[in-house]
Amino acid sequence: MLAQTFAPMNIRLNTDRQKALFNELEEVGEMQRWASELALCINKIKYNTNIDIRGPQIAQGQLMRRIADYSDKFDKRFREYQLNATVAAFFGRQKAASNKLKQINSRWSSKYCSVYFILKTSTILIIGKPKVSLADMNDCEKEVVQLLDEQTVKTDNENSENDDEEEDNDDDEDVEESAVKNIQVMGQNRRCVFCKQISSMSASTFRICGHTFCRCAAQALTTYLTLPLECRECKSNIHIRDIQIIFSNDEQLFLNLLKSSIQDYLTKNAKQDDRVFCPNDECDGLIKLNLDYQTCLTCGQNVCPKCQVIGDEVHVGRTCAQLLQEKKRREFLPQLFEEAKKFVQENWPTDANMVPIGRIDENPYLEKQYKTLKRFYEGIKALNHDLPPDLGKGFFAYHGTPSAAIVPICQSGFDPKRRSGQVYGPGEYFGVTASVSHGYAQRGNQLTGSNQMIIAYLLRGSHVKTVQNFCYVVANPTDWKFAFNLPVLIVTYGQTASSQLSPFPSTILDYVDDEPSWIAPFRWYWRQDNGQFEPYNDTINDILEKFYQQWKFHGGPSTVETPPLTRYLDDIPLPYRIDYKNNKQTNTKTSYTRVIDRRPLEKQPDNQNWFYHNEQNNWMRYELLVQNTIENKFQLYRSGHGSATIDIHFPGRPETYEINFLKGQQTNKTTNAVRNIKRE
Known part of the structure; x- marks a missing residue:
């Protein structure tokens, strides 16, 4: 902290304006006064090209604020004229134009105006002291402009053909007569191909094409870099001598150009050398192009050579394309929440039972990437939509449910295994209006004087059936691998709604995917009236498989009566008689009576790696001998010649464990502790 508080600050004086500004600040004593007031130490170093400022960072910031304020006033008294090489040649030692410039300076110095020619940058500066009047500044400037116009006229009146011949001799170039005439015509126009301004004092012409450029060319060429460098008007390459002239007064831009040129070469020749420059502008280190997000060993920053990202931890473990998608997803959620709230505000009913709205809560589990969002994104992929979706590809609807179910739904989504009723076919049901869903929100309500309702976003498509003026039925897959709907908001409404707390815990834990990855090798189906087979849900599938195992391997009856099960078309639980011999x-x-069928799922890979999920949420592989036992028994079960449950023992341990191939679980028969298992 102490090092940061007193870290020195260095100001580089790169331009004539900066140098003139700080010279004036020193001459009038402002820098010394500010340094004293702010307890700073200010020193000029390296031939007055750098200023070193030491002291507390807060004081440094105050100093820079004062310099900025003074700079605004200084700019009103500062004029700068950059000259092209031809005009600049008239100025210098023992040159007539320089003598005239000195005379102008002598005439106006008594009125606090100074005029200079800077040979290094080919620039004329007009600087007024703090006491100068703007009228005097303008009059002084007019004399300088008049002098420059005289030099420009001399340049235009010279024999262009002789100049071109002399230049040809110097460069050993053979320029055809037609090209020379073309250059003469273009040169007279003097409109810069980059900034489109007409300038006679700072304009030059390209040797190859004859188009005009001015001092802005250096910045323009490095800002919109195309290699090799080319004229913006005709796309002709720029001669190396012109490049020297363009960058002669800006060393930093020239260094940037060189770095970009090397970068371009390395990128195009990655097979020869897979290194490129670090994207950090302040670093000249090289990093590996074939790696994604990595640490630059020169500057220590985490960077990506492909997408030029610096210090973005979202990139960790993601490719550049995945990073872009992830950022789009993160932008999607705020838009989704905003549109959902707008939907509620514009469509909420005014019935006495439905008002007032006490609070609207966003589903916090979406930001944490819980399973509900993951399933929704998989649903988007199933529809061949881009991620994240355009909000126009879906719409909002209402879902009433007991208050105890809100958090599980927001975490995992709308579980197909919990379907009931299903009067209008299989799927998840959503109200067309809030009034429709209100009755469902009242069931099992644990609140007093208020209710809660889910606002869901539904993807459009053939999977959505609309029951006019009543509901939408979304046919999500029964295996719940993906979903076409997403719980977005929770609306708390009613007389006491304003006093209700959030339905969510104050702390939302990070998502940990500890759900079972096991898929039972067999599934039971029943035949519908149209002849198609529909799979039973997981609960009924487990019951049917247990009875089947008892009959097939343990001498149980071939005909059994199930406990009460929820029928397909209503909510009334009824027992069913199952005849395994006749299906x-x-x-x-x-x-x-309906036909039923037991079908094996798609063939699983023939490997022998078995894992159990331990208390640290890690998957641990069974010992080899135990693995072999489990695999052999599993193969017997899968072929129809073995039981769905087996007992195993771990070497050196007294406990007996039951392995259930139907549920994908291991149970300690002593403690009844249950763990998930998987086969990979």
Whole structure:
């Protein structure tokens, strides 16, 4: 902290204006006075090209603020004329133009105006002291401009053909007569191809094409860099002698150009050398082009040579394309929340039971990338949409549910296994209006005098069925690998809504994907009236498989009656009679019979790596002997010749563990502790 507080600051005086400004500040005593007031130490170093400022950073900031304020006043008294090489040649020692310039300076110095010619930068400066009047400044400037116009006329009246011949002799170039005439015509126009300004004093012409450029060329060429350097008007390459003239007065821009040129070469010749410059402008280190986000060993910054990102930890573990997608996703959520709130404000009913709205809470689990968002993104991919989606590809709807279900839904999404009713077909149901969903929000409500409702975003498509004036039915896949809907907001409404707390905990933990990765090798199906087979949900599938195992391997009955199960078309739980010999299901109330079928899922890979999920949330591989036992029993089960459950023992341990291939679980028979297992 102490080092940061007193870190020195260095100001580089790169331009004539900067040098003139700081010279004046020193002459009038302002720098010394400010240094004393702010307890700073200010020193000029390196031939007056740098200023070193030492002291507290707060004081340094105050000093820079004062310099900036003074600079605004100084600019009103500062004039600068940059000359092209031809006009600048008339100035210098023992030159008539310089003598006239000195005479102008002598006439106006008594009125606090100074005029200089800076040979190094080919620039004429007109500087007024603090006491100067703007009228005198303008009159002095007029005399300087008149002198420059005289020199320009001399230049234009010279024989261009003789100049070109002399230049040809110097450069050993053979320029055709037609090209010379073309250059003469273009030179007279003197409109810079970069800034489009007409200038006679600072304009020059390119040797190859004859188009005009002025002092802005250096900045323009490095800002919009195209290699090799070319004329913006005709795209002709720029001669090396012109490049020397363009960058003769700006060493830093020339160094930037050289660095960019080397960078371009390295990028295009990566097979020869896969290094490029670090994207940090203040670093000249080289980094590996074939790596993504990495640490530059020269400057210590985390950088990416491909997308030029610096210090963005979102890039860790992601490619550049994935980083771009991730940033778009993060931008998507604020837009989604904003549009959802707008939807509520514009469409919420005014019924007495529905007002007032006490609070609107954003789903905090979306920001933490919980499973609900992951499933939604997979749903977008299933529709071949780009990530994140255009909000126009979906719409908002309402979902009423008991208050106890809100957090689980916001975390994981709308679980297809919890479907009930299904009067209008399989899927998740959403109200067309809040009034429709209000009745569902009241069921199991744990609040007093208020209710809560989910605002969901639904993706458009053939998977959405609209029941006019009532609901939308979204046919999400029953295996829940992806979803076409997303819980976005929670609206708390009713008489006591304003006093209700957020439905979410104050601290939202980071998402940890500890859900079972196990997929049972078999699935039970029932035949619909149209002849197509529909899979049972996980709960019913487990029940049917257990009875099947008892009959197949443990002497159980071939016909069983299930506990009450929720029927497809209503919420009334009813028992069913299952006949495993004939693959029949009979409704015990209506005696209606359907065909059922037990089908193996897609063939799993023939490997022998078995893992269990330990208490540290890590997947641990079983010992080799145990793995072999589990794999052999699993193959028997998969082929239909073995049980869905087996017992195993770990070498050197007394406990017995049950492995359940149907659920993908391991159970300690002594402690009843259950762990998930997987096979990879």
